[in-house]
Amino acid sequence: MASDDKFKMASDDVKSKPPMVTRFGQIVIGPPGSGKTTYVTNMADLLRGLGRKVAIINLDPANEKVGYTADIEISDLVSLEEVMETMKLGPNGGLVYCMEFLWENISWLEDQIAGLDKNCYILLDCPGQVELYTTNDAVRDIVTRLTKLDIRLCAVNLVDSHYCSDPGKFISVCLTSLSTMLQIELPHVNVLSKVDLVEKYGKLQFNLDYYTEVLDLEYLLDCFPEDNFTKKYRALNEALTGLITDYSLVNFMPMTIKSKERMLAVSQQVDKANGYVFGVGEERNVRNLMGSALGGADFEWAKTGDLRTDYMEASGEKAEGYFNNDLDKVDIGPDFQF
Ligand SMILES: Nc1nc2c(ncn2[C@@H]2O[C@H](COP(=O)(O)OP(=O)(O)OP(=O)(O)O)[C@@H](O)[C@H]2O)c(=O)[nH]1
Numbered sequence: 476m477a478s479d480d481k482f483k484m485a486s487d488d489v490k491s492k493p494p495m496v497t498r499f500g501q502i503v504i505g506p507p508g509s510g511k512t513t514y515v516t517n518m519a520d521l522l523r524g525l526g527r528k529v530a531i532i533n534l535d536p537a538n539e540k541v542g543y544t545a546d547i548e549i550s551d552l553v554s555l556e557e558v559m560e561t562m563k564l565g566p567n568g569g570l571v572y573c574m575e576f577l578w579e580n581i582s583w584l585e586d587q588i589a590g591l592d593k594n595c596y597i598l599l600d601c602p603g604q605v606e607l608y609t610t611n612d613a614v615r616d617i618v619t620r621l622t623k624l625d626i627r628l629c630a631v632n633l634v635d636s637h638y639c640s641d642p643g644k645f646i647s648v649c650l651t652s653l654s655t656m657l658q659i660e661l662p663h664v665n666v667l668s669k670v671d672l673v674e675k676y677g678k679l680q681f682n683l684d685y686y687t688e689v690l691d692l693e694y695l696l697d698c699f700p701e702d703n704f705t706k707k708y709r710a711l712n713e714a715l716t717g718l719i720t721d722y723s724l725v726n727f728m729p730m731t732i733k734s735k736e737r738m739l740a741v742s743q744q745v746d747k748a749n750g751y752v753f754g755v756g757e758e759r760n761v762r763n764l765m766g767s768a769l770g771g772a773d774f775e776w777a778k779t780g781d782l783r784t785d786y787m788e789a790s791g792e793k794a795e796g797y798f799n800n801d802l803d804k805v806d807i808g809p810d811f812q813f
């Protein structure tokens with residue numbers, strides 16, 4: 476068991492560090508179970524397959540069984556179990572404490588990152604506590620510090636796509652995503668994850684594009700029952716849709732780890748958002764550059780067409796075989812299917 480001293484905040488020890496090399500990466504955030512760790516595992520495989528050097532940083536001390544080997548592991552700094560026991564906290568409070576502890580000891584993370592290969596692309600896997608991204612300042616302070624060290628991050632916010640089948644829940648996740656974008660202050664890509672399961676809890680009221688573009692949320696209000704019991708709930712949702720629409724910041728990219736095409740589309744969007752496409756003296760090979768550039772126009776013509784055929788329409792017609800492009804040469808995990 477650790478002594479109280481072990482978890483004493485150490486803000487006084489944080490010294491300013493010399494500037495580090497320019498690096499690019501993604502910080503993967505989102506509610507519990509939205510698929511962050513699975514995404515990090517498969518995104519690392521995909522990017523490595525495209526020729527990038529990837530380093531994974533696990534910032535979730537509650538992660539137990541993960542499909543990747545982390546290059547930097549928060550549990551080497553702080554153990555969730557010990558925090559819960561020593562500080563008499565539950566799992567949620569413990570996790571928030573761990574992230575605050577990491578911020579107070581940010582020099583530890585800086586030293587670890589300084590030890591990584593200078594050409595590596597960084598993937599940060601984060602805990603699923605929503606308050607860490609909407610109200611608590613620790614994650615924002617950590618990423619601000621990393622940005623000052625010229626680590627150019629894009630936040631990838633995963634939201635489980637099954638929320639699309641419930642209008643109230645969808646409005647709520649749009650609001651959480653908006654609030655996360657405003658709080659984290661990073662280039663941001665929102666992703667509807669597990670889109671292969673989008674209709675698991677019922678058929679969607681609208682096309683998938685409706686949910687990815689988040690354009691006319693007020694149509695969702697027609698899906699609420701018109702009775703006295705839910706009148707106030709409907710009025711609340713009306714106010715919220717107005718707020719989300721006024722900001723006009725939230726939209727989503729649909730993604731499933733079962734589709735390399737979709738994962739690549741997300742990585743291309745992220746490459747534009749964090750500036751990776753423009754590069755800074757980083758070693759690049761042709762395949763890697765193709766990975767950043769390829770396909771944008773192809774995906775544009777039917778933003779969700781393949782997903783509708785594969786996972787939503789009852790036609791049962793699945794795309795078979797290979798895509799006859801560079802993706803065929805990329806070897807990634809067994810979860811992928813064509
Ligand atoms: N069908 C399907 N399942 C997925 C996909 N992505 C993740 N999952 C499953 O969703 C579950 C949760 O995934 P995780 O990667 O652990 O989610 P997480 O966000 O890291 O969870 P926490 O760390 O607990 O917040 C696992 O059973 C995954 O196998 C997907 O694209 N499709």
Ligand SMILES: [Mg+2]
Binds near residue numbers: 513601
């Ligand atoms: Mg996880």
